[in-house]
Amino acid sequence: xxxEYAAAVLLEPKAKKANSLWCQIYEHRxxxxxxxxxxxxxxxxxxxxxxxxGYFALFDWNGIGWPEKFVGLANFKELIKDKLxxxxxxNTYLFALTQTAVKLPIALLxxxxxxxxxxxxxSFYRTLFFLPVVTTTAIIGIIFTFILNPYNGALNNILKxxxxxxxxxxxLGVGDLAFLMVVLVGSWQRIxxxxxxWLAGLQSVPEELYEAGKVDGANxxxxxxxxxxxxxxxxxxxxxxFGIVHALRVFDLVMTMTGGGPNFATDMMGTYVYRTAxxxxxxxxxxxxxxxxxxxxxxxxxxxAILQSGITKKIKDIRQGQGV
Amino acid sequence: xxxxxxxxxxxxxxxxxxxxxxxxxxxxxxMLSASFKSVQELFDINNVWKLIPSTWHYxxxxxxxxxxxxxxxxxxxxxxxxxxxxxxxxxxxxxxYALGRYNFPGKKVLMALIIATIFIPSGYTIIPIFxxxxxxxxxxxxxxVILAETGGGHVLYILLFTGFFAGLPRELEESAxxxxxxxxxxxxxxxxxxxxxxxxxxxIFQFMASWxxxxxxxxxxxxxxxxxxxxxxxxxxxxxxxxxxxxxxxxASISLIPVIVIFICFQRHFINNVAGAIKG
Numbered sequence: 001x002x003x004e005y006a007a008a009v010l011l012e013p014k015a016k017k018a019n020s021l022w023c024q025i026y027e028h029r030x031x032x033x034x035x036x037x038x039x040x041x042x043x044x045x046x047x048x049x050x051x052x053x054g055y056f057a058l059f060d061w062n063g064i065g066w067p068e069k070f071v072g073l074a075n076f077k078e079l080i081k082d083k084l085x086x087x088x089x090x091n092t093y094l095f096a097l098t099q100t101a102v103k104l105p106i107a108l109l110x111x112x113x114x115x116x117x118x119x120x121x122x123s124f125y126r127t128l129f130f131l132p133v134v135t136t137t138a139i140i141g142i143i144f145t146f147i148l149n150p151y152n153g154a155l156n157n158i159l160k161x162x163x164x165x166x167x168x169x170x171x172l173g174v175g176d177l178a179f180l181m182v183v184l185v186g187s188w189q190r191i192x193x194x195x196x197x198w199l200a201g202l203q204s205v206p207e208e209l210y211e212a213g214k215v216d217g218a219n220x221x222x223x224x225x226x227x228x229x230x231x232x233x234x235x236x237x238x239x240x241x242f243g244i245v246h247a248l249r250v251f252d253l254v255m256t257m258t259g260g261g262p263n264f265a266t267d268m269m270g271t272y273v274y275r276t277a278x279x280x281x282x283x284x285x286x287x288x289x290x291x292x293x294x295x296x297x298x299x300x301x302x303x304x305a306i307l308q309s310g311i312t313k314k315i316k317d318i319r320q321g322q323g324v
Numbered sequence: 325x326x327x328x329x330x331x332x333x334x335x336x337x338x339x340x341x342x343x344x345x346x347x348x349x350x351x352x353x354x355m356l357s358a359s360f361k362s363v364q365e366l367f368d369i370n371n372v373w374k375l376i377p378s379t380w381h382y383x384x385x386x387x388x389x390x391x392x393x394x395x396x397x398x399x400x401x402x403x404x405x406x407x408x409x410x411x412x413x414x415x416x417x418x419x420x421y422a423l424g425r426y427n428f429p430g431k432k433v434l435m436a437l438i439i440a441t442i443f444i445p446s447g448y449t450i451i452p453i454f455x456x457x458x459x460x461x462x463x464x465x466x467x468x469v470i471l472a473e474t475g476g477g478h479v480l481y482i483l484l485f486t487g488f489f490a491g492l493p494r495e496l497e498e499s500a501x502x503x504x505x506x507x508x509x510x511x512x513x514x515x516x517x518x519x520x521x522x523x524x525x526x527x528i529f530q531f532m533a534s535w536x537x538x539x540x541x542x543x544x545x546x547x548x549x550x551x552x553x554x555x556x557x558x559x560x561x562x563x564x565x566x567x568x569x570x571x572x573x574x575x576a577s578i579s580l581i582p583v584i585v586i587f588i589c590f591q592r593h594f595i596n597n598v599a600g601a602i603k604g
Binding site: 021024025028030031032034035037038041042044045046048049050052053056063109110113114116118119121125126127128129130131132133134135136137138139140142143144145146147152154157158160161188192193196197199200251252255256269270273274277278287290291294295297298301305 | 333334337338340341344345347348349351352354355358366367369372373414415416418419421422423426428429434438441442448449450451452453454455456458471472474475476482507508511532535536538539542543546554555556558559562569572573576579580583584586587588591594595598599600
């Protein structure tokens, strides 16, 4: 403790005396008042929904009135046998993994090219690649349904013009192709964000190391392989997990591009829950069944998040161990 | 020799970056171009490379703005975005101030709770929130969209404010208190104005999030089409008028141009903050 601070404490006997809990709480009454708005929103939109999801999932309930017909774990038992649920579950994780596998390497390539002080137009390119990140995902999805349209879409017309294809392709009408398109458009939209992440990592690599590498006669690939990549490894793990966790939340893009189709080939957890709870496509809206589905998928996400925090912590420990 | 090598390397960079860059702007340029074309010109297969319309059709915008009610959707989006930004700023700054500057009983528990919510997946708890809005009688009002958007965990913003307020010197409050200022006055007149950089960051991030929101506005305006926001309106429009591409691209341009303009004005601020998220 600094001497002057200690003196201040001694001069303020009130602060010393107020040591009973109630006195302290009373003394900080304004603090609690300032926390009220956050606590209200937090309870209503974070805490309550978690418990309510679990509660609703135990009933057979269509969302009208309070749930009354208690069914125990019947919803979960039905979910385990529900092929469409597992289809959406699998698609969501497959989407997250493939999208990450596409967006991270391309973002890294762009970041390496832009991490060059002599490239004057670097900030111009950076703005360009970042542009889709700030735009409305739902609208991007709709624009791409036009561009990829089998009859009048720009992509088919361009490819036909170049002579790459003879017949127009139904990009969003064939299962695997539609899935690939959703992955590619999703990556296209997010690459700018990951480029910025990689740039942040690259800027922590000291310039002298590159110079030293070049003096030793290393080519660009050798510099990347032996200098850049080893130094990027810790931040790369964080970026990788960011990329997967973020992609697992997919909804807007799939909803607007394919609606989960064709024939559920691009159905994700978000679209599955939305369809089950809010539309009558598959009979009556089933609020409690959708709650159970959301809960089950949410649990798998918590597992991923815990793994993530574990890995991040380990990396931090390693980093501290290395003194970086 | 070295100079030539540098020029050579930059040329190689442009060789990769330029085509990629074109791929990145093409959808936006196509959208703008289509929004000014006539339907015949847009669907003319011999004209796919021609992005500048031969005659400019502003009526696409008139149609989107009036007939397709994008004027209403625009207003709804502005109302939702502005209200959400203000509410989020009030909630996160007051909370950050209390957490950052005072050691009150229960602070550690609260901090732990806030940080733990990072691990709670959002979006899969829509059903209880929908149910809550219904019980509050707010279903199919803009208020429900605003509350749902405000309610999402804003851990990052709270931590930003907490960190900032914790770093301010003690003397600020002490001298103000000697002058007779209350807790409330100190916060609103001294502390909050000082936190302008954090306010700007939070406001920009939340503006983008609210303007681009889709799931909450979709769910909470299902029964009242006139309350749709731009993204939801766009989704419904393409469902109803499948073939009006020129009107749809005009509507899409109306929706995207405000965010693009704001991004270009604040891009340095924006990109630095995104980069900061990974360094922290």
